[in-house]
Amino acid sequence: MNSIIFLIILLAIYYYIYQNYYDRFEEKYHTYFYIFIGIYIVILYIYHFEYEFFYRLLKSIYDTNNQSLYKIDSQYQNSTSLETGNPLLGFNIKETLLNKQNGRCSACSNFIMNSDLQHSKLKYKRDLKNGGQNNVENIGLVCNGCYEFQ
Numbered sequence: 001m002n003s004i005i006f007l008i009i010l011l012a013i014y015y016y017i018y019q020n021y022y023d024r025f026e027e028k029y030h031t032y033f034y035i036f037i038g039i040y041i042v043i044l045y046i047y048h049f050e051y052e053f054f055y056r057l058l059k060s061i062y063d064t065n066n067q068s069l070y071k072i073d074s075q076y077q078n079s080t081s082l083e084t085g086n087p088l089l090g091f092n093i094k095e096t097l098l099n100k101q102n103g104r105c106s107a108c109s110n111f112i113m114n115s116d117l118q119h120s121k122l123k124y125k126r127d128l129k130n131g132g133q134n135n136v137e138n139i140g141l142v143c144n145g146c147y148e149f150q
């Protein structure tokens, strides 16, 4: 209610100034004042009648700002079956390599997201024809781009 009284006082002051300094007034001052009053009334309306909407709007902005760009936790999502007791049930060579490589491509070091895991490829770090060994230590997980262009 105070904000309504404030608005009325504001209008009264404006009217008083307009009456007394009529000669110095320009049309654009009216426009500015109308815009200001319009915004003020909209804010008043939202604050009093759409408070929940206002709250949600601000909260979603706040939440979005605090969200991390990469969800590192999501890389461990599929590993939950490890907790069921059978370690082989949840074993996935790509996930294991990805965890070992700290979530990055072994060639270009870009992040590989969990959702991109199916597109990533296994690749020998050192080719067999160049003397590389056929064992786990020589296998790296690379992103699709590195697999196709290197």
Ligand SMILES: [Zn+2]
Pocket: 105, 106, 107, 108, 109, 110, 142, 143, 144, 145, 146
């Ligand atoms: Zn890569």
